[in-house]
Amino acid sequence: xxxxHKIALFTVYFVLFIALTAMIDYYAYDIxxxxxxxxxxxxxxxxxxxxxxxxxxKTKADxxxxxxxxxx
Numbered sequence: 332x333x334x335x336h337k338i339a340l341f342t343v344y345f346v347l348f349i350a351l352t353a354m355i356d357y358y359a360y361d362i363x364x365x366x367x368x369x370x371x372x373x374x375x376x377x378x379x380x381x382x383x384x385x386x387x388x389k390t391k392a393d394x395x396x397x398x399x400x401x402x403x
């Protein structure tokens with residue numbers, strides 16, 4: 332797996348986790364510091380990217396990452 336594809340996968344997962352945690356933050360009424368959600372999203376995206384790269388299975392995330400690679 333190329334580095335460019337791994338970066339695109341990380342971006343897909345990071346955007347997904349940011350969107351999910353933004354909804355959690357919205358419903359938490361800003362009680363929790365948003366930086367906590369950003370750090371947790373970053374760590375989750377790193378973990379998901381590593382697990383995805385290790386599994387060597389094609390998923391919808393690969394298609395999204397390929398589309399992102401074409402844009403860049």
